[in-house]
Amino acid sequence: MTNTANFMYISSILSVIFYKLYTVRHFSSVDFFMLYGITVTAYILSRFALAEHYRYKTPMKEFLPKVSVVIPAYNEEEYIAKTILHHVKSDYPKDRLEIIVVNDGSRDQTAKEVRKVILEHPEVSIQIIDLPQNRGKRHSLATGIRAAKGDVIVTNDSDSFVHHDAVREIVQPLLEESVGGVSGHADVYNWKDNLLTQIQYIRYFVAFKVYKSAESIYDSVVCLSGCLTAYRKSVLMQSLEEWENQRFLGSPCTYGDDRSLTTFILRRGLKTIYEARAKTETVVPTTMSKFWKQQLRWKKSWLRESYFVARFIWRRHPMMALSFYSNVFLTIFSFVIVVRVFFILPATQSTLPIFYIIGLALVSFVYLAYCNKHGIYQGWMFPVVWSVLYALILVWQIPLALVTLRDSSWGTR
Numbered sequence: 437m438t439n440t441a442n443f444m445y446i447s448s449i450l451s452v453i454f455y456k457l458y459t460v461r462h463f464s465s466v467d468f469f470m471l472y473g474i475t476v477t478a479y480i481l482s483r484f485a486l487a488e489h490y491r492y493k494t495p496m497k498e499f500l501p502k503v504s505v506v507i508p509a510y511n512e513e514e515y516i517a518k519t520i521l522h523h524v525k526s527d528y529p530k531d532r533l534e535i536i537v538v539n540d541g542s543r544d545q546t547a548k549e550v551r552k553v554i555l556e557h558p559e560v561s562i563q564i565i566d567l568p569q570n571r572g573k574r575h576s577l578a579t580g581i582r583a584a585k586g587d588v589i590v591t592n593d594s595d596s597f598v599h600h601d602a603v604r605e606i607v608q609p610l611l612e613e614s615v616g617g618v619s620g621h622a623d624v625y626n627w628k629d630n631l632l633t634q635i636q637y638i639r640y641f642v643a644f645k646v647y648k649s650a651e652s653i654y655d656s657v658v659c660l661s662g663c664l665t666a667y668r669k670s671v672l673m674q675s676l677e678e679w680e681n682q683r684f685l686g687s688p689c690t691y692g693d694d695r696s697l698t699t700f701i702l703r704r705g706l707k708t709i710y711e712a713r714a715k716t717e718t719v720v721p722t723t724m725s726k727f728w729k730q731q732l733r734w735k736k737s738w739l740r741e742s743y744f745v746a747r748f749i750w751r752r753h754p755m756m757a758l759s760f761y762s763n764v765f766l767t768i769f770s771f772v773i774v775v776r777v778f779f780i781l782p783a784t785q786s787t788l789p790i791f792y793i794i795g796l797a798l799v800s801f802v803y804l805a806y807c808n809k810h811g812i813y814q815g816w817m818f819p820v821v822w823s824v825l826y827a828l829i830l831v832w833q834i835p836l837a838l839v840t841l842r843d844s845s846w847g848t849r
Contacts, residue, residue: 445805449481452798459791472773473795476766479759480799484806486650492609492711499611503528503603504586504669505535508576509594513545515719516594520553523592524560528603534561537594538580541570573662574693578680581672589667591694596663596718597625606666606714616671616706617698619648619657620664620714629722635822636720636727641812642803648710654756655707658745662694664716667701675700684740690844692737699741703748731830735837738767771834774827796823 456477460470505523509516516537523535537550550564565579581589588607592598602620609618621644627637644661651657660667679700682689689696701708721727742764750757781787800820 441805441809445802445809448798448802448805449484452477452481452795452802455795455798459795469773469776472766472769475762476770477795477799479762479766480802482759483646483650484802486653487646490649490653490710492652492709495608495611497611498604499608500529500532500604501588501607501610502532502586503534503588503590503607503666504580504584505533505590505592505603506577506580506584507535507537507592507594508540508573508580509537509542509546509550510540510570510573510576511542511544511546512594513542513549514595516546517549517553519592519594519597520550520562522597522600523603524553524557524562526598526600526603530560533603534563534585536580536583537562537564538576539564539566540573540576541567572690574680574682574690577693578676581669581676584669587669589669589672591662591665591667592716593663593718595625596622596716598664599715599717602664602714602716603666606664606711609709609711610666610668612707614707615655615709616668616701616704617657617660617708618666618714619644619660619708619710620666620716621645621648621710621712622661622663623715623717624720625717626719626722631821632724632727633720633722635825638803638807638812639822640718640720641807641810644710645712645810646806649712650759651756652710654753654759655709656702656749656752656756656760657708657710658698658702658741658760659695660698660701660708663718664714665694666714667697671701671704671706672697674704685842687842687844689740691733692741695737695741699744702745702752705751728833732833732837732840735833736841736843739837740841768834771831774831778828792827793824796820796827799823 456474460474507516507519512519520535520537523533526533539547539550547564547566550562554562554564563583565583567576567579577591588610590603590606598620606618606620609615622640624633624637624640627633648657675697679697682696698708721730745760746764749760777789777792782789797820800823803822
């Protein structure tokens with residue numbers, strides 16, 4: 437971290453604070469919308485402040501349990517071999533590692549690619565479980581977990597490529613019996629493809645490095661990422677059947693498998709934490725159509741699991757509960773704010789959303805400065821584009837997700 441990068445980061449935070457003080461200087465006219473603006477600013481800045489203080493302490497002795505890597509795959513002939521090979525080349529002891537690929541009724545050459553890797557690397561325990569028809573990711577994961585011989589289950593998306601030390605790093609926190617699951621850190625693999633993947637790069641980095649770090653201070657990461665997560669198998673087996681057959685509003689739960697599994701672990705009072713040193717790189721959508729479907733699926737799972745988590749999160753750390761309920765409130769009402777700022781006020785008061793856009797830009801620069809502080813240098817436009825994209829397009833998914841919660845289709849393929 438250079439002095440310049442640190443100065444830019446501090447300056448960006450101060451700019452947001454001064455901007456908010458300027459916009460609310462007339463306290464005599466305080467209303468709901470002004471309080472919302474103050475709250476959302478405080479919430480975002482508090483995530484960065486908490487993330488700065490998060491440091492996971494490495495255990496005194498190295499923990500090397502028997503690990504089963506479970507990789508569900510459906511029509512992933514392009515990436516599945518690369519995903520497996522990254523585990524083959526990892527530094528985790530091969531006598532304590534097995535790799536299980538669950539081929540979920542793929543119609544392409546996924547199975548052929550897996551068997552090719554198996555033949556080329558007999559020194560590593562790799563097996564493929566072929567399901568006769570596509571049953572969905574949740575069923576594939578459950579199948580792999582049941583077949584696993586390891587004490588620790590590491591789940592890895594079929595288009596996510598772990599660093600050589602990722603498995604070794606992600607299992608260390610599980611030495612503590614009270615830890616039920618550990619999320620690794622995911623960066624974007626194909627970030628150079630186009631503008632859409634570039635703006636996702638910074639968003640991924642902040643989502644993990646900032647938001648999961650902040651949640652991890654209270655041992656309550658609310659979504660252990662499907663890209664790379666380690667679980668104690670004994671914990672998973674206690675809820676596996678219920679999780680696999682979970683239903684909501686009368687429909688089977690097919691999306692949001694990682695967030696849902698995290699909910700089951702949190703409900704048991706176990707810790708869920710983030711290990712930033714366990715890194716993977718994942719392939720993200722390159723077209724707006726696929727991106728829209730992915731984000732809508734994520735919002736539906738977020739709404740569903742927020743409902744479940746809200747019923748017990750108050751029993752955990754008070755600050756975590758406050759943070760969780762605040763996030764739910766702020767996210768759901770963001771749609772109302774956007775409608776008011778971009779449509780109602782211009783139509784009724786001829787007021788342009790200039791101050792709102794300035795606020796978005798300033799918060800975006802906090803994201804950018806934070807990334808620069810950590811050695812990630814990209815153009816200034818990318819976080820701004822993401823903020824505008826969310827405010828003008830993705831925010832409309834909130835009401836859409838609410839009315840389509842019962843739709844259990846995957847939505848991408």
